[in-house]
Each structure stands twice: as C-alpha cells, then as structure tokens.
Amino acid sequence: MKIALVGYGKMGKIIDGIATQRGHEVVARLKETPTAENLNNPDVVIEFSLPEAAFKNIKACLENKVPVVCGTTGWLEKRKEIEDLAVQNDTAFLYGSNFSLGVNLFFALNEKLAGLMKNRDEYACQLEEIHHIHKKDAPSGTAISIAEGIIQHHPKFDAWKLEETQDNQLGIFAIREDEVPGTHSVFYRSEVDEIEIKHTAFNRNGFALGAVIAAEWIRDKKGNFGMKDVLGL
Known part of the structure; x- marks a missing residue:
C-alpha cells in the first residue's frame, strides 16, 4: 500500500526502511504540515512528529479523509477532538503510546x-x-x-x-x-x-515494526482504535 510519513526524524526513517522491506511504497516524507498536495494520495499516514505539531498534522490528514496511525505522545488533551474528527470524516484514527x-x-x-x-x-x-x-x-x-x-x-x-x-x-x-x-x-x-x-527496549525497531503492522491493519477501517484492537488483546 501507499504510506505517507508525517514527521521524519529517527523513528520516521526506521519506519521508512521497514515499510519498504514489507513491500509498501512510501509516497511522502514530511517534516512540514501535511496538505492534500504533499501527502501524495496515500492509503494510510503514519505520524511520528513532536507534541506541539501532532494535533495540527493529524487534523489535516483526517480532513483529507486519510486514516492516521499516530505514535506521537504529549498532545492527548485534544485526543477527543481528533477522534470526533475521524468519525465525522468517515475515516480511521489509531493512537498508540507504544507500538512495540x-x-x-x-x-x-x-x-x-x-x-x-x-x-x-x-x-x-x-x-x-x-x-x-x-x-x-x-x-x-x-x-x-x-x-x-x-x-x-x-x-x-x-x-x-x-x-x-x-x-x-x-x-x-x-x-x-x-x-x-x-x-x-x-x-x-x-x-x-x-x-x-x-x-x-533495545532499539526503536520494535516500535517501527508495530506502527507499520498497525497501518496495514487500519487500512479501509472506520472509527477509532488502539494496539489492543490490532493485536486482539
């Protein structure tokens, strides 16, 4: 599938490699706020940015009706607003404080x-x-x-x-x-x-693999989810 990476620091680069290894195409690698143009029509967004940028990033993706897997922490006072937005836009949002x-x-x-x-x-x-x-x-x-x-x-x-x-x-x-x-x-x-x-954790690879697995799982789903849903826990 086509994946857009929003936030392209250490985690984003590791996710890039694992997604490619698993046969996916990374169609955007963004350090700036996503838009309909720079997202490049992905099936799913994986968002690992900074606390101060996460809400704006996720909101922009959901408003473009793209499902989002988010691993950024420190912004959750606005989580309810994001979850409502996912429903309103008939798409999906999955938050994980840790994807390992x-x-x-x-x-x-x-x-x-x-x-x-x-x-x-x-x-x-x-x-x-x-x-x-x-x-x-x-x-x-x-x-x-x-x-x-x-x-x-x-x-x-x-x-x-x-x-x-x-x-x-x-x-x-x-x-x-x-x-x-x-x-x-x-x-x-x-x-x-x-x-x-x-x-x-010995390295970040487990977090990155879990995020890609979550992105594979959430494709074509509607609503709000967590890693318990992905792993059936």
Missing part, C-alpha cells in the same frame, strides 16, 4: 498484576520510566498508559503524578539519560519483598 508488541503484552500483564494486588495493602506501588535525553515529554506516553492500566484495576488509585506515589496518586519517576530507547518498570514493595515487572 512486547510493550503491549506488558500492558496486559500490568493490568492482570494490578488486579491481583488490589487487596494487598501491604504493597506500595511505584512506576519508573527511563528514556533518552532528547525525549520532549515526561512522563512518557507509555508510562501514562501503564499508570492508567493500574488505576483501572486497582481501586486505591484514581490519578497519577510525577515523582513518588502519595495516597491515591500513583507515582511515576521519569528519568532522562544517554540514548536509552525506553525502559518501563512497575514495582510493588512491602517491608519484606518486592515484585517488579519490567520492559526494556
């Missing part, structure tokens, strides 16, 4: 563990995420998804916050160092032991 297959399995494991721990008051929960120093938003979108999964299944928590867990607010330590692609950990600590689940 391993991370999405981790999300499911995290929710299961939160349900098991909901009545274990002796354990305190804390999240930690580590990313490269170039990452613009904190906490990461992946860490927010993990926190939301815990909040959904653990009645003690009803919100998340940066830094340490306090009362009903689940804490997330956001660490920025070197060129770390992404490490996410969930800790349950008591006075006598600790349970930890952890996902470590």
Whole structure:
C-alpha cells in the first residue's frame, strides 16, 4: 500500500526502511504540515512528529479523509477532538503510546498484576520510566498508559503524578539519560519483598515494526482504535 510519513526524524526513517522491506511504497516524507498536495494520495499516514505539531498534522490528514496511525505522545488533551474528527470524516484514527508488541503484552500483564494486588495493602506501588535525553515529554506516553492500566484495576488509585506515589496518586519517576530507547518498570514493595515487572527496549525497531503492522491493519477501517484492537488483546 501507499504510506505517507508525517514527521521524519529517527523513528520516521526506521519506519521508512521497514515499510519498504514489507513491500509498501512510501509516497511522502514530511517534516512540514501535511496538505492534500504533499501527502501524495496515500492509503494510510503514519505520524511520528513532536507534541506541539501532532494535533495540527493529524487534523489535516483526517480532513483529507486519510486514516492516521499516530505514535506521537504529549498532545492527548485534544485526543477527543481528533477522534470526533475521524468519525465525522468517515475515516480511521489509531493512537498508540507504544507500538512495540512486547510493550503491549506488558500492558496486559500490568493490568492482570494490578488486579491481583488490589487487596494487598501491604504493597506500595511505584512506576519508573527511563528514556533518552532528547525525549520532549515526561512522563512518557507509555508510562501514562501503564499508570492508567493500574488505576483501572486497582481501586486505591484514581490519578497519577510525577515523582513518588502519595495516597491515591500513583507515582511515576521519569528519568532522562544517554540514548536509552525506553525502559518501563512497575514495582510493588512491602517491608519484606518486592515484585517488579519490567520492559526494556533495545532499539526503536520494535516500535517501527508495530506502527507499520498497525497501518496495514487500519487500512479501509472506520472509527477509532488502539494496539489492543490490532493485536486482539
């Protein structure tokens, strides 16, 4: 199929290579705001840009009735507006805070563990995420998804916050160092032991492959979706 890449940084270039390997044609590689002309009539857009550009980019694509797979985090206060726009324009929008297959399995494991721990008051929960120093938003979108999964299944928590867990607010330590692609950990600590689940990305290839698989899946669909839909989780 024909894919337009909106945002052409490190992730965009890796997605370009994987999409080509899988037999797709990349018809646009944009660092600027997409238009009907520069999108070059794609079947799907994959959007990995910056938080401050994402909303405008996605809006332009949906208004041109092109389905969008978006992996940009840090803009989600406007997500509802985008999802409404996808429906209004009879096209599709798929957001993923993380497109890695391993991370999405981790999300499911995290929710299961939160349900098991909901009545274990002796354990305190804390999240930690580590990313490269170039990452613009904190906490990461992946860490927010993990926190939301815990909040959904653990009645003690009803919100998340940066830094340490306090009362009903689940804490997330956001660490920025070197060129770390992404490490996410969930800790349950008591006075006598600790349970930890952890996902470590070795490079960006898993994120890029997942984004291309999502683009293959969303073609010709209508509505709003996530990676749970793509992977049947």
